[in-house]
Amino acid sequence: MTLGLIGALAVYALIGIGVAFAARRGLGAGATEYYLAGRRAGGLISALSYGATTYSAFMMVGLAGLTYAGGVGALGFELVYLAGLGLVAIFGPRFWLASRAFGFITPAEMLSHRYASRWVGGVMAVTACVFLIPYSAVQLMGIGYLVSGLTDMAIGFEQGILIGAALALIWTLAAGMRSVLWTDALQVVVMLVTSLIAAGFVIAALGGPAAFLESTQADHGEWLSVPGPGLFSLTTFFALTVPWFFFSISNPQVSQRLFTTESIGAMRRMLLGFLLLGFVYTLISVVWGFSALQLVPDLDQPDLATPRLLATDAIPAPVAIVLVVGIVAAAVSTVDSILLSLSSLAARDLYRPLAPRGSHEMIAGQAVILVVTVLAVLFARLQLDLITVLSVAASSGLLVTVPSIVGCFFWRRGTAAGAIVSMVVAGVTVTVLQLTGFDPLGIPASIWGGALAVALFVGVSLATRPDSARADAFLAPVEQGLAQHRIR
């Protein structure tokens, strides 16, 4: 197993590096080329990359663990997220048209322009860093635990982290968004194919699909219901689904993709392709979790369901090896997109306003990629509880940016003060609530954070003077484009 896994990881890394450097050919100069692949990404590759970026090691480890612990609620949670992609149908063309009209590279830059204040984008960039660096660190920790556990420490935890970080770093630095798109496309295929094969083997080990359905219902019927064994109370279901419903516009590593497609048609192909891919991958992950319930029952830690399942006889060693490569690919493809997105946010929304000499912007951005990688590795090595909490809080934390993003297009009365206060106060509040585990009135932190952000954005905006001329100038080309493309 150990030698096989090392060999498979080496092959995966070499192919990925080859693809990343092949992507350098045709790479032009400038921030738009580097961060947005020159706004020329096709629909298919964008769909594949969107899938690889969205779906991390969480799916075959965390979601499988959630299914193991709480049952079918995990399926509902992930499919409500998928339905949230309806937001891309609303906001996608608006992001795209605004970025074409004004040359935006980051979503934060768009908010700065719309609200006529660089502070808005700066606050959004800092918020993204606070939550997404720990999120990346947890991805690296996932690689470390999985690889060290399955090789009996032949590859250590820290080595696992460094391998993941090095691959993400190389694939980001090689050609920016171009290398991320190309390697993501490769990785999502690896993720899907390997998980499908592995799920096929466990179903076969359980006697085939009919026997699997029958035995699950007979032995673990409670897991097929909600609230089920207890994890998925309606409150928890709300707490998990609300932040994730808005993921497609709140998380810059995916919302920035709405700037990269070559046309509105390519964006449509990206959206539909991703929905299909997401639906299949969700089903596989949930079925995998249900299989673990039968093959490795009574685990104290549900997150161990996948590693333990891989160690059973149900999965031949070569299949286990390719699945681990698939999970590593899922983690790395998420981390590299976050690295690139945070780099662009730091360079465009934090560095540029402070040091307006544009010639150093690209170097600053690449330096940020290095710094973020080092921070993620350090956080991962420390294995602090705080990191895990911040990572879990990532989607709740970024939810506080949603009112400002919605207001950008749908509320001319929204102001910079409203956007800044809502992001800062609600962001700090949700972090404190998550860290202390305090749920006032029994309402979860994510719901408090979202509600507070809406209330503050509306309240402070109404109490301050809007820049109506800027709102009109921002929305004019967007509305014109929407009419031209017959988009509602």
Place this chain on the structure above:
Amino acid sequence: MSDDRRRGNRTLALLAVTIVLAYAVPYGLLRDQPVWQGAFLFWLVFGVVAIGLIAWLVSDWRP
């Protein structure tokens, strides 16, 4: 209001209703039903319907 716009609004409203049902039905009508034909099947159908509605919503775009 043009026909396109009306149709778009109708599809969005349907998507919103579908999403509300994704909470209400499993936790209401299908609560504590320990069978595949319960919440599992409902959410599966919900996923397909939601994807279908999103596809319908973007089908009018004129690139």
